[in-house]
Amino acid sequence: MIATIVDWGALGQTILAALLGGVGVAFTFSLTILGASRFGQGSRELSVFESIGYGALALFGLAATAAAIVFGIIVMASG
Amino acid sequence: MTEADVILYIVVGTALAFDFTNGFHDTANVVATSISTRAMAPRVAVTYAAILNFAGAFISLEVAATVAADVVVADVITPTIVFAGLIGAIAWNLATWYFGLPSSSSHALIGGVVGAAFVAIGSEAVLSDGVIGKVLVPALIAPLLAFIVGGIAIVVCYRILGRQRPGPVTRGFRLGQVVSGGLLALAHGTNDAQKTMGIIALALIANGNLSAGSDPPFWVIISAATAIALGTYTGGWRIIKTMGTRIIKMDAAQGFSAQGAGSAVILASTHFGYPLSTTHVISGAVMGAGAGKRLSAVRWGVAGNIVSAWLLTFPMAAAIGALTYGVTRIFGDGAIGPILIAAAGIVLTAMAFARRIRASSTVPAG
Numbered sequence: 248m249i250a251t252i253v254d255w256g257a258l259g260q261t262i263l264a265a266l267l268g269g270v271g272v273a274f275t276f277s278l279t280i281l282g283a284s285r286f287g288q289g290s291r292e293l294s295v296f297e298s299i300g301y302g303a304l305a306l307f308g309l310a311a312t313a314a315a316i317v318f319g320i321i322v323m324a325s326g
Numbered sequence: 327m328t329e330a331d332v333i334l335y336i337v338v339g340t341a342l343a344f345d346f347t348n349g350f351h352d353t354a355n356v357v358a359t360s361i362s363t364r365a366m367a368p369r370v371a372v373t374y375a376a377i378l379n380f381a382g383a384f385i386s387l388e389v390a391a392t393v394a395a396d397v398v399v400a401d402v403i404t405p406t407i408v409f410a411g412l413i414g415a416i417a418w419n420l421a422t423w424y425f426g427l428p429s430s431s432s433h434a435l436i437g438g439v440v441g442a443a444f445v446a447i448g449s450e451a452v453l454s455d456g457v458i459g460k461v462l463v464p465a466l467i468a469p470l471l472a473f474i475v476g477g478i479a480i481v482v483c484y485r486i487l488g489r490q491r492p493g494p495v496t497r498g499f500r501l502g503q504v505v506s507g508g509l510l511a512l513a514h515g516t517n518d519a520q521k522t523m524g525i526i527a528l529a530l531i532a533n534g535n536l537s538a539g540s541d542p543p544f545w546v547i548i549s550a551a552t553a554i555a556l557g558t559y560t561g562g563w564r565i566i567k568t569m570g571t572r573i574i575k576m577d578a579a580q581g582f583s584a585q586g587a588g589s590a591v592i593l594a595s596t597h598f599g600y601p602l603s604t605t606h607v608i609s610g611a612v613m614g615a616g617a618g619k620r621l622s623a624v625r626w627g628v629a630g631n632i633v634s635a636w637l638l639t640f641p642m643a644a645a646i647g648a649l650t651y652g653v654t655r656i657f658g659d660g661a662i663g664p665i666l667i668a669a670a671g672i673v674l675t676a677m678a679f680a681r682r683i684r685a686s687s688t689v690p691a692g
Contacts, residue, residue, distance in 0.1 A: 268590035
């Protein structure tokens, strides 16, 4: 009976969105911290290229995190 | 002013009072993680949560539509039925708060209305498909989902950052918690305030002030937003006083993961119109973030509380809602019954608060 009552499609989309949103933001923000942390170690431990790479990683992670949050709120508000 | 209008005013006042207590009870859930990890000072966290609770109430109306249209048949409901349902929810919440039992405001609200409608009109007034498909099943799945998302999220964080120096990592996640804590407050505001909007919309439909299927008027949205935000702000000051003994210990990465998981589950569910217990979802996410680090860190008693609250709240609130409707009928169809019960409710609530505050200076989260 429950199988026919529940809209499994909508519930599945909820589960997928929550998984992607919750885990995705944790992933991208961790990359931001990794990049910023290593970039902050500076020239003592890293080459110039490594510093630039970690700086780019931090910026990418931050942009991806912000984009995911803004996208989520826009999708919700447009529902 | 007709007697029906008097009942409607009582329903609106009672619904907003319920919304206020919802914010009051849930402040701890929303701000505890940010305060515990020292991401924010308590006063800042509480004020921030109250503002975002208010803002959250404006971003969606899907949950309000579910409460107004998918739980009971709006065309046959009367304002007295909605009133009895609200009293059922408030009475059950108050009783569980007083005796320290687990509860869920959301399940209590819907259970109360279903019980009152069942006794007043019969099973044909209850939309069982909507209750099971849009309330009960999502309510069971959501805390589990939050637990899984919180658990995976913290494992991802530790995998990426496990070998980094703890200082910068902690500072980074504390900064991140400013955003994730804000998102959680926004999510809480949007799901919980909409339940009150839905109940008021149902009463307006029942009284002929709104056609079935319409969105709640703007005054309903802004008053529900204000009530939950004021409740959050007021409840926060008590939390600040008692936080030293009540807040669980977790690191900033766990706090960020739990808040992110809770926000994602609540926001995704709100988009599809599922009225969740935000308390259960946040508890599930916190437990998941704890389990991801160390399984023994999980407070399995909290999981037991969620299960028992899930099993008990709906039928008990329904029974009290049904009983309340029966009592109002003793006084006839007019406003006398709701007026007397509302007055008795205010006196009983004041007495319970006075006794509880005398007995203990702490207030459990809802």
